[in-house]
Amino acid sequence: MxxxxxxxxxxxxxxxxxxxxxxxxxxxxxxxxxxxxTPRITGAGRGRSAALAAGPRRACPVTELAADEEIRFPTGMGELDRVLGGGAVKGSLVLVGGAPGIGKSTLMLQICSKLCEFSKVLYVSGEESEHQLKLRAKRLHVESGSLFVISETSLGDLLESVTAEKPDILIVDSIQTLYNGALDSPAGSVSQVKDCTMALMQLAKGQGITVFVIGHVNKEGSIAGPKVLEHMVDCVLYFEGDQHTSYRILRAAKNRFGATNEIGVFEMRDEGLAEVENPSKMLLSGRPDDAPGTCVTCVMEGMRPVLAEVQALVVNTSAGNPRRTSNGFDYNRAAMLLAVLEKRGGLKVSACDAYINIIGGLWLDEPAADLATVIALASSYYDRPVPGELVAIGEVGLTGELRTVNQLAQRISEVHRLGFKQCLIPAHRAESLRGPQGLQLIPVRNVGEAIRAALRPQG
Known part of the structure; x- marks a missing residue:
């Protein structure tokens, strides 16, 4: 048949x-x-799934629910706790995605050192043997009798191990290697990923077990498998970074228990991942002095202000069609800012190649970085450096005017904390803001004023 x-x-x-x-x-x-x-699971298969539930639950009025039912606990890494919204939530399902070799397994195994102090952890790996896990745990100095490891890819055997060990926290590495024997499709297929994730979600909600699931990403940068996978889980975290550099960024794309777009910064070392508590200082380290084409801005990553360096290079083109390249900055917005710079700023950039790069692997997707980008482009065009103690914050409109951005006072406080002396801000917010002592706020109304203020001769 x-x-x-x-x-x-x-x-x-x-x-x-x-x-x-x-x-x-x-x-x-x-x-x-x-x-x-997908065949309909009946008989023994259905009974095995039903055995995981805590029995039929009675609906109750919302007024009878206690407000403190959301129980958070620390993971042992402050940066991960920040991204999760203050710590992991009991009974939640967290998906951690990233490219192969970026450090997802290292992060999950490293947090076991703290988690095992107050809970029982079951680490299920479909990619490494128990011996390989032992060697990696030894390298990361993770030694605890409350950490149980097993190399398994069968969903049924995994659920039986959970029933036998009764862990408080379950880590699955990775969802693409897990398969349900009742399905004929191979591991990693759409139906397998959906079915296995649904079983883990029922496990988390039914028994109150906190589940961390590792997922690989495809060439487009999204979690491999159907998009519905991200809708099923409570939190989606992306572990980003260049394998050729030591810094990694953990970003929350979805969080039912906290703010989205929050980031945590780590540094990959020989002994594992180390937290970077001051990412602004890290992103600005090695910044050249008196070099044209660079400007600093302040963006909001979740609730955290982060200073980032925008670099630009403008050179005369040798072809009829000028080249435009952006790394870490939206290409269409970069093209718009170049057009505004030519029309409202008087710079003939249409005859030049333009390159924009954001240092440190950040992706600046908010308009607050517009002003710094325009100033960096103008600095490279005129071959005149921007003062090293200056920061630019503001959105640029099509008429060349500067618009204010949200949480400007918090950004200015971060600029002052890192020792900068001057800050370009939109003029109509200058009257309502008072800068900290030692930080000069320079109000500007349009891109022309901003360029003249940033590139004026230093006395």
Missing amino acids: KQKTMFYCTSCGNETAKWAGKCPACGAWNTIVEQPE
């Missing part, structure tokens, strides 16, 4: 009876893949 197949969208998880070039649910192109149809 021929096995029935279904078609899934790898972007949203929508099921269709036939293939289509465009997903009818989310509109994505070329995301429909064919997978064997």
Whole structure:
């Protein structure tokens, strides 16, 4: 008998009876893949899943629920606790994604040292043997009798291990290696990832076990598998960074228990990951003195102000079509700022190649970095350096005017804390703000005034 197949969208998880070039649910192109149809689990398979639940639960009025039912506990890493919103939540399902070799497994194994002080941890690896886990734990100085490790890829055997060990915290490395034997599709397929994640979610909610799941990312940078996977979990954390550099950034893309877009910064060392409590200082380290084409700005990463360095290079083009390249900055916004710079600032950048780079692997996606980008471009165009003690904060409009940004007072406090002496801000906010002692606030109304104030001759 021929096995029935279904078609899934790898972007949203929508099921269709036939293939289509465009997903009818989310509109994505070329995301429909064919997978064997998921059989209905009955009998022993259903009983095994039902045994994990704590029994039928009675609905109760919301007024009878205690406000302190959300129990948080520290993970042992302040940067991870910050991204999670103050610590991990009991009974939550956290997905940690990142490229292979970026340090996801190291981070999860490293937090076991603190977690084992007050809880029982079960670490399930589908990529390493128990001996390999032991060697890595020894290198990271993770030694505890409350840490149990097992090398397993079968979902059924994993659930049996949970029933036998009764851990407080479960770590699964990784979701792409886990498979349900009741399905005929291979591990890592759309149906397997959805089914295994659903089983882990029922485990977390039914028994109150905190579950950390490691997931790999595809070439587009998103979690491998259907997009619905990110909707099922409570928190989605992305571990980012260049494998050729030592710094790593942990970013919260989704968090039901805290702020999103929060970041934590780590440094990869021989003995494991070390927290970077002052990311602004790290991102500005090695900044050249009196070099044209660089300017510092302050952006908000969640609730944390972070100072970042914007570098720009403007050179005469040798071709008819000038080249535009941006790294860590939105390409379309960079093109818009170059157009404003030519029309409102009087710089003939249309005849020049322009390159923009954000130091440290940050991605600046808020308008507060517009002013620093414009000043860095102008500095490179005129080949005149920006004073090293100056920071620029503000959004640039199409008419060249400067608009204010949110949480400006908090940004200015961070600028002062790191020892900068001058700060360019939009003029209409200068009257309502009082700068800290030792920090000069320079109000500017448009890009022309900002360029003249930043590149004026220093006496």
